Amino acid sequence: MKSSEVVNSVKMRFPNEPEYLQAVKEVVESIEEVYNEHPEFEKANLIERLIIPDKIHTFRVTWTDDQGRVHTNMGYRVQHNNAIGPYKGGIRFHASVSPSILKFLAFEQTFKNALTTLPMGGAKGGSDFSPRGKSDAEVMRFCQAFVEGLWRVIGPDTDVPAGDIGVGGREVGYMFGKYKKLAGEFTGTFTGKGREFGGSLIRPEATGYGNVYFLLEMLKTRNIDIKGKKCLVSGSGNVAQYTCEKLIELGAIPVTLSDSDGYIYDPDGIDEEKLKFVMELKNLYRGRIREYAEEFGCKYVPGARPWGEKGDIALPSATQNEIDQQDAEMLIKNGVFAVSEGANMPSTPEAIDIFIENKILYAPGKAANAGGVSVSGLEMTQNSERLSWPSEQVDEKLKWIMGNIHENCVKYGTESDGYINYQKGANIAGFMKVAKAMMGQGIL
Structure with missing residues (x-):
């Protein structure tokens, strides 16, 4: 595998997605050497299969403001890779949201989640809707309309969204409530929920x-x-x-x-x-x-x-x-x-x-910044067990996870002069975990 050839191929296939190209380039340049030490990866065309998302869901979101005017936004969910667990990643509501940004975020999320040691795949979603300047009622109606386009492709063992820019506890609560009604189930399908209905302590922090x-x-x-x-x-x-x-x-x-x-x-x-x-x-x-x-x-x-x-x-x-x-x-x-x-x-x-x-x-x-999704993963565990852990227990687990991520970055990123290239270390550590899982599951 030559990283330059991979980057040029992605650029030709997706010429109008600069953020996605930037994320791919940064990773493939870091992993080129270790990738080429495994000829079985190239034989299975692993790099292309890892770069291209599994699925991209695109849908229209129609909602009504407080004056009765009807508005239409775009909704997306990029399910990038689930080799090590259910898709997991935030939902972003911001005017800048585009397929390129969400593909880059989902791509990054795949490796970030692999670093946490928890069984989570990578995904990201969102809309070009901005909550800024909107009333609570308008935000609620938008969130409910957004979930109407999303709910069939998510679930506790399929894809578990969380918050991101423009999506906090209020928005997650509205989305979870609508999902619960449509799916007819009370499961840990969203993380970052209110503490009263399944949220984890110190998740906001x-x-x-x-x-x-x-x-x-x-x-x-x-x-x-x-x-x-x-x-x-x-x-x-x-x-x-x-x-x-x-x-x-x-x-x-x-x-x-x-x-x-x-x-x-x-x-x-x-x-x-x-x-x-x-x-x-x-x-x-x-x-x-x-x-x-x-x-x-x-x-x-x-x-x-x-x-x-x-x-x-x-x-x-x-x-x-x-x-x-x-x-x-x-x-x-x-x-x-x-x-x-x-x-x-x-x-x-x-x-x-x-x-x-x-x-x-x-x-x-x-x-x-893997701490957020790490505690989201811990929230998923608590939801599955129908338990709520004290904040001290969650915080200790978070410290352990971040220490473990650092240890892996040092393992794969220490250079001959002793300098720790954390970028290289994080990319290789995340890649190797996902790559081995993909190889173990065959050509899918």
Whole structure:
């Protein structure tokens, strides 16, 4: 297998899907050497079978707003690979949603889920509907209409969706309620549910907490203490909030947050009181991050991202490709020695090259942000057993999983000079698990 030939083939077959192509290119270049050590993989045409999704479901979603106007959006579910377990992955509601973005997310999810040690395949879904500015009733009607197009292809042993950008506990609850009525069953078909009806403790916190747990493992390899380190965090939603919460608990100092309108820089640091304000602002009132600057009198930069500020650690927790080459160069110049990705593919290939060339600690999203889907997997287990575990038990399992992911990244990513290439390690570890499962199940 030559990675360049694989990438060119994908580019020719799917010329208008840049995000998907980017994700494929990043993985196949990392695994080329190990793939070619297994001639049985090439004989079974494993790479093409792994790249192309198993199924893509596309459907129309029609809903009515509070004024009685009828709207139509697109709905999608990309079921990428179920070699190691039921399809598992989030649902995203955002105007940017497209087949390319969902295919890249489902592709990444396949390897991320393999890294968790839990039996979950990879999938992703969503719609170009945006909940921003919509009433609760409008969001409910949309979620119910979305599930009408989705419910026949999901189930507790088939495909278990969760939340993602634009889809939190409210949206998951509406979707689960509609699924329950249509399917006539109460099963763990969705994760990220309310605690009153099957949700797991610390599921909302899991992606942010897990990202910091992985960061701690990386810092240990260089005997660095996180206490007192200034952290640049992007985003202000669920992942960013709980990343900040865990950083504050450990004595680190988050100094930035952002949303699609701009970012804030608070040189005094975001403490527990300020974070509580952010959580209420974003979760209860669905406000904008500029209101933080107005409340606490700090710097706000509209239309920009926080990567030009000085700090020690960067934790991108917003969306894909939010750090480009120029941003990466600025981060290095300003003294950042570690980047741990809370979002999915937030760094461009050029940015990643800069991080690796400078030998900084760099954790790709498929490893660092696997905490969310890990606790989703634990929620699936609790639902199957009709049990609810205490938060301490879930948190300990999460720490173990993130430590195990780090261990596998070190195993496959340590280079001859001792530098740990976490990107390479994560890709190879995830690939080998899925590849062996596919080979063991024959040509399907």
